[in-house]
Amino acid sequence: xxxxxxxxxxxxxxxxxxxxxxxxxxxxxxxxxxxxxxxxxxxxxxxxxxxxxxxxxxxxxxxxxxxxxxxxxxxxxxxxxxxxxxxxxxxxxxxxxxxxxxxxxxxxxxxxxxxxxxxxxxxxxxxxxxxxxxxxxxxxxxxxxxxxxxxxxxxxxxxxxxxxxxxxxxxxxxxxxxxxxxxxxxxxxxxxxxxxxxxxxxxxxxxxxxxxxxxxxxxxxxxxxxxxxxxxxxxxxxxxxxxxxxxxxxxxxxxxxxxxxxxxxxxxxxxxxxxxxxxxxxxxxxxxxxxxxxxxxxxxxxxxxxxxxxxxxxxxxxxxxxxxxxxxxxxxxxxxxxxxxxxxxxxxxxxxxxxxxxxxxxxxxxxxxxxxxxxxxxxxxxxxxxxxxxxxxxxx
Amino acid sequence: xxxxxxxxxxxxxxxxxxxxxxxxxxxxxxxxxxxxxxxxxxxxxxxxxxxxxxxxxxxxxxxxxxxxxxxxxxxxxxxxxxxxxxxxxxxxxxxxxxxxxxxxxxxxxxxxxxxxxxxxxxxxxxxxxxxxxxxxxxxxxxxxxxxxxxxxxxxxxxxxxxxxxxxxxxxxxxxxxxxxxxxxxxxxxxxxxxxxxxxxxxxxxxxxxxxxxxxxxxxxxxxxxxxxxxxxxxxxxxxxxxxxx
Numbered sequence: 001x002x003x004x005x006x007x008x009x010x011x012x013x014x015x016x017x018x019x020x021x022x023x024x025x026x027x028x029x030x031x032x033x034x035x036x037x038x039x040x041x042x043x044x045x046x047x048x049x050x051x052x053x054x055x056x057x058x059x060x061x062x063x064x065x066x067x068x069x070x071x072x073x074x075x076x077x078x079x080x081x082x083x084x085x086x087x088x089x090x091x092x093x094x095x096x097x098x099x100x101x102x103x104x105x106x107x108x109x110x111x112x113x114x115x116x117x118x119x120x121x122x123x124x125x126x127x128x129x130x131x132x133x134x135x136x137x138x139x140x141x142x143x144x145x146x147x148x149x150x151x152x153x154x155x156x157x158x159x160x161x162x163x164x165x166x167x168x169x170x171x172x173x174x175x176x177x178x179x180x181x182x183x184x185x186x187x188x189x190x191x192x193x194x195x196x197x198x199x200x201x202x203x204x205x206x207x208x209x210x211x212x213x214x215x216x217x218x219x220x221x222x223x224x225x226x227x228x229x230x231x232x233x234x235x236x237x238x239x240x241x242x243x244x245x246x247x248x249x250x251x252x253x254x255x256x257x258x259x260x261x262x263x264x265x266x267x268x269x270x271x272x273x274x275x276x277x278x279x280x281x282x283x284x285x286x287x288x289x290x291x292x293x294x295x296x297x298x299x300x301x302x303x304x305x306x307x308x309x310x311x312x313x314x315x316x317x318x319x320x321x322x323x324x325x326x327x328x329x330x331x332x333x334x335x336x337x338x339x340x341x342x343x344x345x346x347x348x349x350x351x352x353x354x355x356x357x358x359x360x361x362x363x364x365x366x367x368x369x370x371x372x373x374x375x376x377x378x379x380x381x382x383x384x385x386x387x388x389x390x391x392x393x394x395x396x
Numbered sequence: 397x398x399x400x401x402x403x404x405x406x407x408x409x410x411x412x413x414x415x416x417x418x419x420x421x422x423x424x425x426x427x428x429x430x431x432x433x434x435x436x437x438x439x440x441x442x443x444x445x446x447x448x449x450x451x452x453x454x455x456x457x458x459x460x461x462x463x464x465x466x467x468x469x470x471x472x473x474x475x476x477x478x479x480x481x482x483x484x485x486x487x488x489x490x491x492x493x494x495x496x497x498x499x500x501x502x503x504x505x506x507x508x509x510x511x512x513x514x515x516x517x518x519x520x521x522x523x524x525x526x527x528x529x530x531x532x533x534x535x536x537x538x539x540x541x542x543x544x545x546x547x548x549x550x551x552x553x554x555x556x557x558x559x560x561x562x563x564x565x566x567x568x569x570x571x572x573x574x575x576x577x578x579x580x581x582x583x584x585x586x587x588x589x590x591x592x593x594x595x596x597x598x599x600x601x602x603x604x605x606x607x608x609x610x611x612x613x614x615x616x617x618x619x620x621x622x623x624x625x626x627x628x629x630x631x632x633x634x635x636x637x638x639x640x641x
Contacts, residue, residue, distance in 0.1 A: 014519055024488055024515045026447040027539040028567050169453050170443060179444050186447065187568045286489045286515060287444060299465035300493025301443040 015202020021319035023201035067222035079375035093383030095126035101211030106192035119174030120310030121153025123196030128162035138162035143173035197241025198318030201289030212247025265307035266334035276305035356383035406434035406617030414464025425478035440486030449571035451622035571622030574601035
């Protein structure tokens with residue numbers, strides 16, 4: 001794991017990436033966040049910590065994940081397309097990278113209880129998995145509505161030994177599960193809050209991006225081997241909060257020749273009012289402890305977003321992405337439910353890979369971007385589609 | 397002149413604007429004034445109130461559904477008859493959305509000099525907002541907890557010399573169970589001492605007149621939120637205020 005500071009991945013002393021980020025938290029939460037920040041600075045650069053993390057990623061998660069040359073997609077788009085197979089990780093998505101990094105940190109801090117928020121349940125499952133491995137008590141907050149929508153993942157978490165607590169406040173989805181987790185953390189400062197994306201107060205965005213940076217680190221060496229250069233011309237990743245994109249972009253921010261493309265979910269269409277395309281529809285605001293781009297109503301109440309993909313329907317976006325988008329370093333594309341479903345079907349039937357709905361958004365983005373024949377494009381296939389089979393079957 | 401500095405022990409009440417009805421605020425202000433309340437915190441409802449327990453969350457949700465928003469709140473405050481000192485309390489996002497300059501201008505027009513923005517930290521305030529706020533004569537009151545270091549309390553007291561220090565009774569969300577043990581009260585007294593000339597009020601988890609007396613003995617006064625709003629929800633606010641007297 002490389003810990004070198006880079007623009008877009010290294011916030012300032014108050015946690016700001018340009019005008020975004022920071023720690024907008026009540027004083028009640030300050031001791032918790034300060035304890036976390038100092039432990040993060042102390043442990044995560046130590047060699048034994050890095051070694052333990054790398055060993056777990058290798059032996060437990062199954063890394064490195066393959067960089068697969070998709071001949072069919074290459075032919076279709078008349079360029080070279082690679083898929084970074086995060087779907088082949090243990091638990092079926094990139095989420096486990098971060099969960100293990102943070103659980104190692106929690107262990108170092110002497111924590112015994114882990115709390116987490118989850119939307120679709122992927123981060124909840126990854127956290128419950130890491131907790132089972134590390135003998136930690138696991139409490140997962142999940143919106144009451146999401147618990148009904150994603151019942152199999154609730155069972156998975158419970159089977160792994162976690163307690164799932166329904167969030168019954170507000171809109172009863174991911175945003176409210178996050179509020180509940182933070183409130184619980186205020187009232188139980190001994191717990192470790194294991195946040196699942198590059199959101200939340202500083203230092204979470206910085207830390208989660210770092211734990212996910214293994215994705216682009218591997219891409220670089222794999223591309224070197226396959227193409228003779230560490231650098232593709234484009235990296236494409238879907239963005240809800242943005243942890244897989246942060247990981248896929250991390251080691252490319254400094255290389256201006258690499259175009260970074262973040263794909264947001266436009267749900268039923270950008271102008272339909274049923275969308276989760278934060279960078280297109282959002283404006284600066286504060287949610288869950290950081291200043292970022294936010295989908296909100298006229299009077300600053302946070303809007304409940306919509307996407308068929310539960311992993312992308314978050315009303316905010318990681319502050320590092322908000323900054324990088326505003327600076328023009330990251331470009332954004334939006335993809336509808338329908339386009340994502342069609343891309344998922346196409347990859348399944350042409351490559352024998354069933355992608356997660358989230359990742360299908362990244363695949364579908366290819367039809368919206370300008371492509372040259374000498375392009376080398378890496379799509380971060382962030383997760384597998386088992387959890388989405390119901391949607392896939394219904395959309396036939 | 398600091399309006400929160402008085403020769404007597406004080407009581408402040410928190411109400412959520414737009415609760416229970418969209419236009420309840422001015423009635424509430426008049427009721428509280430006639431019952432001898434010293435100042436009122438008017439809560440700006442927000443969809444995602446991180447530091448609040450279930451009672452204030454619920455009142456915020458009802459207020460938003462009633463149609464309360466910041467422009468309307470300012471309109472209602474312009475129409476107020478009550479002369480009670482008003483402190484605005486709200487999460488940062490609706491204020492960013494309204495525009496910080498617009499917000500400060502409205503405060504100035506309304507004669508509101510104190511605001512509580514619980515998710516705006518001292519550090520971020522100092523770096524990005526202090527100059528702007530002070531140029532409009534608006535001074536935030538910042539929260540501290542019994543666990544805050546003496547150094548932090550001192551810094552907060554200095555920053556709040558034109559407003560007051562808001563001591564959260566325990567490190568927990570609003571409306572929790574209060575536990576005012578002797579050890580706790582001793583710590584509050586120590587904090588009061590560190591605050592020096594800056595007035596210091598205690599809030600969160602204060603329910604009964606007994607609680608009020610206890611915290612008043614070691615501070616400038618008590619702030620009641622959830623307990624009062626619960627009474628409002630039951631239509632029993634007059635009884636509740638009578639109890640407090």
